[in-house]
Amino acid sequence: MKDFNVRDQVARAAVELFAEKGYATTSVQEVVERAGVTKGAMYHYYRSKDDLLFGIYERMLTLQREHLDEIIARGLPTAEALRMACIDVIETSIDSLQEGTVFFRSVHMLSPERQREVTRRRREYNDAFATLVRNGQREGLYRDDIPIAVLVANFFSDIHYLSNWYKPGGTESQTEVAEQITDLFLKGIAAT
Numbered sequence: 596m597k598d599f600n601v602r603d604q605v606a607r608a609a610v611e612l613f614a615e616k617g618y619a620t621t622s623v624q625e626v627v628e629r630a631g632v633t634k635g636a637m638y639h640y641y642r643s644k645d646d647l648l649f650g651i652y653e654r655m656l657t658l659q660r661e662h663l664d665e666i667i668a669r670g671l672p673t674a675e676a677l678r679m680a681c682i683d684v685i686e687t688s689i690d691s692l693q694e695g696t697v698f699f700r701s702v703h704m705l706s707p708e709r710q711r712e713v714t715r716r717r718r719e720y721n722d723a724f725a726t727l728v729r730n731g732q733r734e735g736l737y738r739d740d741i742p743i744a745v746l747v748a749n750f751f752s753d754i755h756y757l758s759n760w761y762k763p764g765g766t767e768s769q770t771e772v773a774e775q776i777t778d779l780f781l782k783g784i785a786a787t
Contacts, residue, residue, distance in 0.1 A: 602640040604630040606654075609647050610694050618648060618701035649709045652698040655691045656716045659684055663723055674736055677727040678777060681750065684724075685773035688754050689761060696758040721747060728784065737784045750780045 608629035612621040623644055627637050641647040662683045666676050688695055702713060725747050731737040737746075753776050761772060 601630075601632055601636050604632060605637045605640060605647070606651055610651055610697055613648070613651075613697040613701065614693055618644075618697065618704055645704075645706050645709060648698070648701055649705060649713070651694050652702075652713065653716075655687065655694055655698075656713075656720070658691075659687050660716070660720050660723075662687065663720060667723065667727070673727060673731045673734055674781075677731060678781060680724060680727060681777040681780060682770075682773045685754060685757075685776055686769055688757055689763070689769040689772070692758055692761065692763065695755075699755060699758075721751070731784075735786055738786050741784075746784050749783070753780075 605626060609621070609626045612625055612629055616625075621644075623634065623637065626644075626647070627634050630637070637647075641650055663680055666679045666683065669676070671679070702710065705713065725743050728737055728743050728746055732739045732743070761769075763769070767775075
């Protein structure tokens with residue numbers, strides 16, 4: 596349990612500092628001081644600042660992919676599975692709002708290898724999500740006059756901008772917001 600706490604402390608400190616000061620201007624020393632650990636403890640989990648930034652987003656990517664795979668594995672009707680997937684990705688993005696914000700501001704500073712890995716992982720998620728839409732099109736549930744890539748990009752663009760307007764503790768809960776965005780998306784792609 597202690598090992599997990601150190602890793603979590605370092606990640607939390609990095610997220611806070613990257614949000615406050617920016618990734619480029621935050622030093623490893625500042626991260627370890629904020630986390631209350633030694634550099635050796637940090638380097639046990641993260642080889643570099645690049646590794647730390649990647650790790651912040653990688654946790655969210657992994658969680659969201661696991662959730663999507665679980666939803667798909669249930670064998671639910673397509674409309675129900677897509678709705679659940681939409682709500683889940685919004686709720687988990689809100690749960691990790693600060694991490695996502697830091698990442699999207701700083702992704703271009705990752706090493707080329709890490710950027711390719713992020714692209715690959717996001718593409719895998721996107722493809723699995725798009726398969727749900729494609730299945731719904733085959734079933735006559737969703738419109739097919741717009742390319743799937745456009746439909747999916749439209750949905751995810753709303754999620755990528757959550758940090759610009761969503762404030763935790765506001766008038767609507769994250770579940771209400773997730774349901775509202777999902778309803779807008781699903782009504783927009785419904786076959787007429």
